[in-house]
Amino acid sequence: MSKKIKFVEGNQKNMAELLNYVFGDLVVYLTYDQLNAQIIDDTYDYKYKVKAYNNGSLKVIKYKENRKKSNISIHQNLSLYSAKENLLNLSEEELQKREQENRHRYIYQVRTKIKDYILNNHFDTFWTLTFDPKICDEAIEDEYRYEEMRKWLHKMRARHRRNSDEKFNYIAIPERHKSGQIHWHMLTGGLDVELIDSGKTYKKQKIYNCPDWEHGFTNVQLMRSKSKISSYVTKYITKDLLYSPVRKNKRKYWSSKGLSLPDVYGVSDDKVMDFMTDENGNPLKPNFSTDVCDIYLLKGKGS
Numbered sequence: 001m002s003k004k005i006k007f008v009e010g011n012q013k014n015m016a017e018l019l020n021y022v023f024g025d026l027v028v029y030l031t032y033d034q035l036n037a038q039i040i041d042d043t044y045d046y047k048y049k050v051k052a053y054n055n056g057s058l059k060v061i062k063y064k065e066n067r068k069k070s071n072i073s074i075h076q077n078l079s080l081y082s083a084k085e086n087l088l089n090l091s092e093e094e095l096q097k098r099e100q101e102n103r104h105r106y107i108y109q110v111r112t113k114i115k116d117y118i119l120n121n122h123f124d125t126f127w128t129l130t131f132d133p134k135i136c137d138e139a140i141e142d143e144y145r146y147e148e149m150r151k152w153l154h155k156m157r158a159r160h161r162r163n164s165d166e167k168f169n170y171i172a173i174p175e176r177h178k179s180g181q182i183h184w185h186m187l188t189g190g191l192d193v194e195l196i197d198s199g200k201t202y203k204k205q206k207i208y209n210c211p212d213w214e215h216g217f218t219n220v221q222l223m224r225s226k227s228k229i230s231s232y233v234t235k236y237i238t239k240d241l242l243y244s245p246v247r248k249n250k251r252k253y254w255s256s257k258g259l260s261l262p263d264v265y266g267v268s269d270d271k272v273m274d275f276m277t278d279e280n281g282n283p284l285k286p287n288f289s290t291d292v293c294d295i296y297l298l299k300g301k302g303s
Contacts, residue, residue, distance in 0.1 A: 005266040018265045021052040022275050048267040053120045060296040111234040117259045118230040121169050122189040124223050130183040132216035145182050166190045172254040175236045185233050
């Protein structure tokens with residue numbers, strides 16, 4: 001679901017990559033403590049996870065309890081055997097609890113992956129696409145709405161390939177309205193498409209319509225904040241969406257091929273993270289905190 005963590009202690013290349021994200025093209029001289037950290041790594045856990053995005057921004061996750069480094073090559077077979085053995089000994093209630101935990105974990109992983117896609121790739125437009133039952137009698141059916149969205153994306157991809165050499169990025173996620181019907185939210189980047197000024201605005205920003213969508217209404221806006229949009233659309237990645245019997249074993253949302261994920265670094269030593277200070281040299285305050293971790297969102301100095 002995500003890139004493999006690159007641990008910086010004991011790895012000069014990974015250390016240099018991380019510091020390059022932080023300081024950009026500046027010549028970086030490692031401190032004595034940072035230099036020691038890259039020479040030897042005798043730790044079995046890590047405290048920080050750092051996600052480095054293409055736009056220079058960083059997400060630093062500081063865990064309140066250290067995370068164990070996994071070694072699948074050594075323990076994979078034993079772990080699989082132990083897991084199967086443990087499942088046989090669980091009661092029905094315990095199995096159901098385990099299943100719920102796995103589902104919650106999967107939903108979190110999908111949400112995180114989509115957020116990372118949005119933050120790490122080019123997206124410039126945010127869409128809402130709805131269906132008008134007066135235009136399509138079958139529009140109340142979920143399968144119809146999925147299929148029409150699939151065909152519309154195929155048409156847009158084909159047209160884009162004919163007319164442009166630029167990459168067309170997209171992510172399309174359904175939202176189930178209070179009425180029980182779904183409509184679509186979509187982010188696109190690099191798509192050359194006809195947009196018509198609707199004459200309306202939202203928060204002083206123009207709202208456009210797209211005549212290529214023939215099934216109902218459109219609301220198209222230029223991207224304001226990818227961070228806010230990523231949080232907005234991923235809240236619709238729910239248990240109802242991913243585990244609904246509708247479209248079983250079929251796609252529940254769409255994303256274009258070739259979207260990249262951020263590089264991810266694991267850090268054990270606090271001294272490696274001594275760049276996390278404000279202009280007065282005081283430790284940064286987290287943007288978010290949970291029972292598990294503190295989360296810091298910051299811009300790299302080279303961005």
